[in-house]
Amino acid sequence: MEGIYGVFVFIIGSILGSFFNLCIFRIPSEESIVFPPSNCPKCKSNIKKYDLIPIISYLILRGKCRNCSEKVSIQYPLIELLTGILFTIIYLYFGFSVELFLYLVLVSVLIITSVIDINTGYIYERVSLVGIIAGVVFIVYKYISSGEMLTYILGGVAAGGIIAIIILLTNGMGWGDAEVAFLCGLFLGLSSSILMIFLSIVLGGIGASILLVFGKKSRKDAIPFAPYISIGGLIALLYGEGIVKAFLSYYGLY
Template sequence: MEGFFAAWLFVTGLVVGSFLNVVIARVPEGLSIVRPRSRCPKCGHVIAWYENIPVVSWLALRARCSGCGTPISARYPMVEVLTGLLYFACLRRFGWTYELVPALVLVTLLVPLTFIDLDHWILPFSLTLPGIAAGVLLAIPRGGDALLAAVIGAAGGFLAFRLMEYVGWKVFKKEALGAGDKYLVAMLGAFLSWHALLGILFLASLQGAVVGSLMLALTGRAGPASDAPGDSETPEPTDVAVDPEPTMTWDFTRSGLPLWKRLLLFPVCLLFQPIPDAPLDEEGEEEEWVPGPTNIPFGPWLALAGLEVMLLGPWLGSVLPSNMALLLGAG
């Protein structure tokens, strides 16, 4: 009987993965994930229910649209199988306990966020903000300590990355972290508590750096290319004057300001100071940011690290020295 329910959960993951393919395709475009029904993007053929069975339909159709013969990307069954396997892994990790519920919800959020970031270099607020709320709310049945750890995890993750974002602008005069990364870290902190944040940051940075370096050496790019025009070229400088400094309402760095006022104004500026506007083109419009060859989307690595800490925590705790396991939040 236990095997039957495990198989049922895996199939449920396949079905959810099929829906997540819709989320991945439509959310970045600002489209409804409910209507209209799925259809071929080339010929408009409406997908019948029997053409939408996870994995099976893709194989039966030989990876082609039944209306026009356009190839259907292998990513569709890959997302379905990946979601099913992660659901099964959550069951193996937590069993049929309450802890399985937030784990499945987190997986359901991380899968589309990962592929959207790989495709579009964005982490939509429509997924991260509800995810933060869900992580905190799902901690309530665990008790007051778990709820407090979730709140601290969400707030601490956000503030830590907001600080790094702020320092990046001040030091390098350019974007050092994606604007959506701090919300993803806050979501991970809400689900996995503040104890996991250091481990997530370490694993994400290490794995992203290693794989990014290998990809840069092999392909000339550390991350995926953007669809934006001129992706392979360095944008030409414009004659439009742009102030790279953030616009501050209360500038705690100005000369003559007493130390106590600097300390008082710093957290206010950190939280509410707007990030500088993007450079303007010749028409006076904001230039679209184009990732350079050394840029990588950090969201997928944060998601991977979060899953590793959640699913491999006991194993990491058993194979790593106790001090390192504690720092990584493993256990």
């Protein structure tokens, strides 16, 4: 049954991924994400429901608009596939639970925020706010169910605070990055938040080096950091406890 549920979660994730694409393209231009319905940016024709099947429709139409043959960005099926995969992984780790649905909100916010940051270099407060609200709900739930609360509050403060200090000292990031780190920390707790920041800095350094080597960015260009915080946050969410325990055990502290 777990396999069947996993397929179901993947399908739901890919469907939501289609909606996330809409958010990714419309939020930066301050368009409504509700109206009008999905349409071709060139010919403006509404996309038929049978052409909105995640991933499959893109393959059937060979990445083109049915009406005007305008090329459709490969981003659409990639985001649908990524969302389906991440939703399934989170489900397999946490099963059906209140935490699962809150973690899925976190993943959703990180996907939208990261891709918008890559495309535009901006992080939008209205998106971050959804994640922060979900984080507060998560903390309340954890307090009610297990009495835990302080570690998650400290996680948010520590993660957001460290990025804020880096911004003040180097001006190498934007305040939106601090928002993303803060909302991730609310879900992770203190130790996993510290791990997230460490991983994001390491991954960010590797990513920046690759972009510089291949000439995609210059030393003067801003490099989106939200994707690296997101990747670090997801790794910390899934493996943080084990990594922290292994580190402490190695040094005889656990």
